[in-house]
Amino acid sequence: MSAILEFDHVARAYVQDVPVLKDVTFSLAGGEVVGLLGRNGSGKTTLIHIAMGLLFPQKGSVRAFGLSPTENAVEVKKRIGFVAEDQVLPVSSSVAELIAFHRYLFSRWDEALERQILDRFKLARNSKISKLSKGQSRAVALLLAICHTPELLILDEPAAGLDPAARRDFLEVAIQFLNRAGSTILYSSHYMNDIERMGSRVVMLEGGKVYLDASVDRLREDYCLALVSMEMVPDAKRLEQFPGCVRARGHYGVWHTVFAGNPETVKALLEQSLGSNNIRCERLTLEELFVELMGDM
Amino acid sequence: MQILIRVESELPLYRQIMGQIIEGLAVGRLRRGEKLPSHRDLAEELVIAPLTVKKAYDELEAQGFIETQRGRGTFVSARLPKLKMADQREEIDAAARKLLSLAYMVGLELRDVIAILKKAEGELMQGAHAGHAGGGEES
Numbered sequence: 094m095s096a097i098l099e100f101d102h103v104a105r106a107y108v109q110d111v112p113v114l115k116d117v118t119f120s121l122a123g124g125e126v127v128g129l130l131g132r133n134g135s136g137k138t139t140l141i142h143i144a145m146g147l148l149f150p151q152k153g154s155v156r157a158f159g160l161s162p163t164e165n166a167v168e169v170k171k172r173i174g175f176v177a178e179d180q181v182l183p184v185s186s187s188v189a190e191l192i193a194f195h196r197y198l199f200s201r202w203d204e205a206l207e208r209q210i211l212d213r214f215k216l217a218r219n220s221k222i223s224k225l226s227k228g229q230s231r232a233v234a235l236l237l238a239i240c241h242t243p244e245l246l247i248l249d250e251p252a253a254g255l256d257p258a259a260r261r262d263f264l265e266v267a268i269q270f271l272n273r274a275g276s277t278i279l280y281s282s283h284y285m286n287d288i289e290r291m292g293s294r295v296v297m298l299e300g301g302k303v304y305l306d307a308s309v310d311r312l313r314e315d316y317c318l319a320l321v322s323m324e325m326v327p328d329a330k331r332l333e334q335f336p337g338c339v340r341a342r343g344h345y346g347v348w349h350t351v352f353a354g355n356p357e358t359v360k361a362l363l364e365q366s367l368g369s370n371n372i373r374c375e376r377l378t379l380e381e382l383f384v385e386l387m388g389d390m
Numbered sequence: 391m392q393i394l395i396r397v398e399s400e401l402p403l404y405r406q407i408m409g410q411i412i413e414g415l416a417v418g419r420l421r422r423g424e425k426l427p428s429h430r431d432l433a434e435e436l437v438i439a440p441l442t443v444k445k446a447y448d449e450l451e452a453q454g455f456i457e458t459q460r461g462r463g464t465f466v467s468a469r470l471p472k473l474k475m476a477d478q479r480e481e482i483d484a485a486a487r488k489l490l491s492l493a494y495m496v497g498l499e500l501r502d503v504i505a506i507l508k509k510a511e512g513e514l515m516q517g518a519h520a521g522h523a524g525g526g527e528e529s
Contacts, residue, residue, distance in 0.1 A: 126439055126441070261437060264437055265434070265437050268433060268434055268437055268438070268439065268440070269434055271439065271440060272430045272434060272440055285397075286397040286398075289397050289403065290395075290397065290403070290437055291438075291439055293439055293441050293442065309403075310402040310403075310404060310445075313400075313401070313402035314402060357480070375400065377400075378397065378398055378399075378400065379397075
């Protein structure tokens with residue numbers, strides 16, 4: 094199957110010689126849901142803007158449905174739904190006016206989904222945007238992004254600042270949409286729980302490149318954290334020489350060491366090599382893995 | 391379905407679904423031959439990706455716990471397989487060590503722990519019989 098969205102050696106700098114993205118390559122196949130992760134400033138939003146055709150890549154190329162988002166801007170945008178973190182809806186418009194405007198732009202419109210979202214978030218059609226709660230206005234943004242049943246949905250921190258219940262509501266609607274339309278989704282968020290609920294694959298950006306690209310289940314099952322005291326091993330280099338060692342991060346006298354491998358095997362290997370019999374070795378949640386891989390040394 | 395997804399658990403989501411369906415069978419919350427929700431419906435109920443539920447169903451089907459009948463849906467198998475010892479051994483051993491260390495910390499002895507296990511078995515069997523009533527006779 095050909096890729097729905099394809100980044101090929103993408104580079105982008107805002108200030109000359111200070112690249113935000115240096116060399117990013119990955120693609121999304123049809124029906125895939127990919128969580129885009131990275132620390133603040135890692136270039137997630139820049140990459141999303143490049144996918145949307147809002148920015149040119151200075152090197153490399155991007156293709157959506159095999160087309161260039163800048164050269165075929167209208168064609169590509171018609172097939173994409175987009176919710177941005179800082180998306181501002183026109184405050185003096187009513188919900189109904191915004192829906193009417195978007196319906197006019199797109200040839201398809203899922204009225205059942207529209208009604209479902211309005212009911213779910215208790216949205217009245219005649220409400221002014223300025224009168225909506227934060228959760229409701231995010232719901233309107235989602236409604237406008239998905240009711241034309243886009244083939245590709247791009248969500249950039251869509252639920253930032255929402256309370257946990259509102260975030261769950263948002264996620265529920267996104268999953269209902271996924272069920273109906275089977276669309277491809279690129280989803281950037283700092284909420285690892287949401288990423289894990291929604292996505293099957295994770296792409297982590299770091300230093301302008303793809304640092305990690307793996308399925309969520311693989312990250313859960315094939316990575317573990319070993320805690321080794323600095324008294325036992327003063328130099329992290331010793332740990333980094335073990336097969337499967339990804340990163341050792343010093344934290345309050347303990348090396349938090351991420352390994353690719355299952356905890357039992359890694360524990361046995363470390364205990365045998367270091368002559369200890371109680372090295373703690375555990376599986377990680379996605380949030381813990383993010384902290385261990387992206388956290389400062 | 392009485393399934394609770396905990397993203398904070400150390401198990402991936404599809405394994406949590408598998409484990410809870412198998413546990414449901416063991417304690418009689420789910421019966422042989424019972425119809426399960428479609429993977430899409432369960433995904434909406436649990437608010438997780440449909441593919442994740444599908445992966446859990448596929449694995450459970452491969453192990454013989456559930457079966458898909460074309461056009462009718464997914465059902466708990468009429469004949470349930472035994473869990474593979476090799477897959478479970480590690481977890482059983484770990485649970486045993488944890489149980490014993492907890493018991494020793496509060497001053498219990500091995501025979502107290504055995505008594506507790508026997509009591510638990512009684513409760514589990516009661517639940518299983520209540521759950522299987524009317525559903526398990528045909529096998």
